[in-house]
Amino acid sequence: MPKSIVGGRRPIPAHVTVYLFVLVPFVALVAAVPVAWGWGLSWVDVALTVVFYVATCLGTTVGYHRYFTHGAFKAKRPLRIALGVLGSLAVQGPVRHWVADHRRHHAFSDREGDPHSPWRYGTSPLALVRGFWHAHLGWVLDRSLTNQERFAPDLLADADIRIVHRLFGPLTVVTLVAPALLGGLITWSWTGALSAFFWAGLVRITLLHHVTWSVNSVCHLIGERPFTVRDKSANFWPLALLSMGESWHNLHHADPTNARHGVYPGQIDVSARVIRIFELLGWAYDVRWPTPERLAKITRAPV
Template sequence: MNTETVDVESILTDDTKRKKVVDNPFLHRLQKRHFILFQILPIIGSLIALPLLPYIPFGPFEIFLFVLFWLMTGFGVSSGYHRLFTHRSYKTHEAVQVMLVIWGAMAGQGGVISWSALHRRHHELSDKPGDPHSPNLFGNNWRDRIRGLVHSHVTWMYKHPYPSVVHYVPDLIKNKTLIKVDQHYYLWASLGLVLPAILGGLYHWSLAGALAGFIWGGVFRILWGGHTIWSINSFLHCFGMKRFQTEEHSHNFGPIALLSFGESWHNNHHAFPASASFGLEWYRLDPGYWFIQLLEVFHLAWDVKVPTPDKIEAREINA
């Protein structure tokens, strides 16, 4: 891993360095722009695309594009952004890091530096004031619960205090290669739309094929992948099963483990945040961990952290 220092602190005032969050109009404008591009436009694009579906190609290749780019971006977010960069649950080569950053960026959920800083702050203040996306800070009546779910699922991304990267991710901003790749976030996010369009156009040798690839491998995939991951922030801090007693309201929900790349073992994750495995046992489906194990088989991952059975048993509620 390249750990040469990036001179991020030189652009910050002493007062900013001491703050855990930065809250100013410039950052809010950037957040609003990203919210429109990757939360609102995929919804609008999907609604526009629906009447076009009978007139564009649809078959095994379009399904292949959807699944391929969903898997790439899902592993990029779950195995890369979340388990590698945020929680340091394993180590890997620089080339694999770059690949995972690009895949994660293609999901349209933000750059790896921002994503990791936000998620570390979430763990620090989970379901407490300052948590970027808790659904449990608005009250207990049904209107407040709905308001909290909407906030935690989508609207928090429109405008929020930005966690100081100097405070929350000092390890990441020392990685010069990571910073360089992250600086091109919008290029990689655009690639997640352009590449399936190119593949669709080449396969069908038509503009209609390119449009089909853009819709299925790009727009629909971003919409599906985003809301699947965001449901962890919202619904799984309100509903599900608790295997471990934790200080916040995280829950597990096994039925969507495959669709969420194992992220739905959310209570397990909050109990053992440094673990590369969220399922913790082989029979709890965890594709994000399977990907790490695959890297390990090919000697592309090492120092993979998983708690021992004794530690797991000691934390269980019924232990």
């Protein structure tokens, strides 16, 4: 008898926290335009926002996604821990929750059991609008938790990752306080600290949230599908840079353990470049790079 895909419900205090970390940064993003118009945007704010965005985005794409979820490469212990910490700083949930959800997504992609398919309610225009909302954000607000014993037993058995998982709360504080501290020290002012907290903390978090969620929603609705898949996953080039290569989503679903998602010329995949650097430094090994033979097996025949 297979284990249930649902492993319980999120406690109410934790669920309230989810709402806070979805809504508060989003309010900051909505306020960003008038704030920038009225106060201006300093180069310190821009630099800190870019640095924290890139670091935490790669923590999600290289760490949470390609490494922990799909095993696209093996990592030495310091890198494994660092990737778990950086992924946590993106405030997208503790590592075991994220990995279990995403493995479940691949197991049931665009079928019953998928936690965030935009095709959940059907194919009519109204159903797709409802499905888009569910795939983009609605599923995050669901109290149901994916069964980690079924979908993430390896992480449950990893002592280091158990600690990183438990430290998600303190790491969330760090990801908000660190930009403010740096902004205050660089400008030597409380105004600089507050501005960095707003831009490199709140706005950066919500921007990364919506880029990640767009891979769940947009990249299962529109885009190119050059590879054979059983679902609706598609490549959506406008998100390639912001998502660090994750929006080459059709290839990813055709070959989930592949370390590179953007395999054609011109397909920017920053995450793959970073994995390659880790490999050259000896921090990562047994990287599953694409080969012509591997790609040929999954390439869709011309119509």
